[in-house]
Structures are given as structure tokens and as C-alpha cells.
Amino acid sequence: DGGITQSPKYLFRKEGQNVTLSCEQNLNHDAMYWYRQDPGQGLRLIYYSQIVNDFQKGDIAEGYSVSREKKESFPLTVTSAQKNPTAFYLCASSTMTGSYEQYFGPGTRLTVT
């Protein structure tokens, strides 16, 4: 069953704690992306990676960190430095050739109180 998975679906954390969101894909895609979506809003790019052990900041990288140690995995850590972490987080992957059509995971809804 090919695709992209995110876990957990819902995550609750106390303010001041770091939290790591998981993203795994078995589509053999080189590129992976993390987006943040706030209620009623579009997607904003946090980080993206086009190759293992390399990644680039997106438009809203402050307060977030990522790693890409394996092609299949691109975990996102929301640090305590992120001022408003409560949001819906979406992971996506794509090939590096052609149209960059992205395949999305189901998302993780993070609530920080």
C-alpha cells in the first residue's frame, strides 16, 4: 500500500515542550515538504528537502527544525521557540523531475496549551 503517512493524527503538548511529527513515504520520492495550515487558510512552506542530508528553509522556518537521514523519512520538530505552534501540519513528497506534483499525508493536528 504505497503512500505517505503521518503520525500521530492528533497531538497535544504543553507550552515549552519540543515535539516531533513523523512523516514517512514509500513512493521513492526524492523531495519532501512540510507545510503549516491555520484554520481557513492556505498552506505555508516550513522546510523542504530534495536529497538526503540536505534541506532548505521555507517561508516560515523559525521555531522549527528538520532532518533527512533517510530518503523515506522527514521528521519535523516544533521547538519551544515557535510562538504559535497550534496548527494543522501537512507533509508531502514529490519527484524531482517533471511537474512536482505533490502527494500529501493525512496531516497531524497539533494543539499546544
Place this chain on the structure above:
Amino acid sequence: SQQGEEDPQALSIQEGENATMNCSYKTSINNLQWYRQNSGRGLVHLILIRSNEREKHSGRLRVTLDTSKKSSSLLITASRAADTASYFCATDAKGAQKLVFGQGTRLTINP
């Protein structure tokens, strides 16, 4: 920075009617894509139109692209209740290896 802006922000129509959503963008692009998002779920790719194409069809979907006006439209014909979702356009600016998404149009189909 948002490359694409969608219009209208929200659209409510009766089942069976056609729904039209518009997207405007700012810079030269390689292609423009449309995605759909059901509430609380991930996005699903619907259709892609290349910068050298003017119109494309896929089932009940029709997409147009006007590069001179930097705009695109998505038409859903004979709408169904299951079409209720948010629809996003996404562009890949020339030279950029990433997509930039618009704010989306929330479409509601009333039975």
C-alpha cells in the same frame, strides 16, 4: 509569500450547478496545479496545466490558463454534494523547485 490568490474565498451553490473558481499568480510559471482538500484531511492532486497549454479537461473538471493575465480558472460541472471541499491552486515559479499554494476557495454544494 503567496504566489497564488484564489477568488472567491467561499462559494455555495446547489447540487447540479457548475462551480467556477479563479486563481491569480504573480511570476512566470512552468505549470499550475489544482488540489482539493476535504475538511481535516491532506490535499489531493486534481489536475495540472502547463504554461504552454490554454485548456485542459479531466472528467467533470475543466481548467483554463491565461499566462498573459497570470490567471487560471477551475470549472466543476454538474456539481455533487461530494464535491464539497476546499480547492487550492499551486504554481511552481520558473527556477524554483517547489510549489506555492494559494489561500483556497471553500466550495459548498447544497443538496
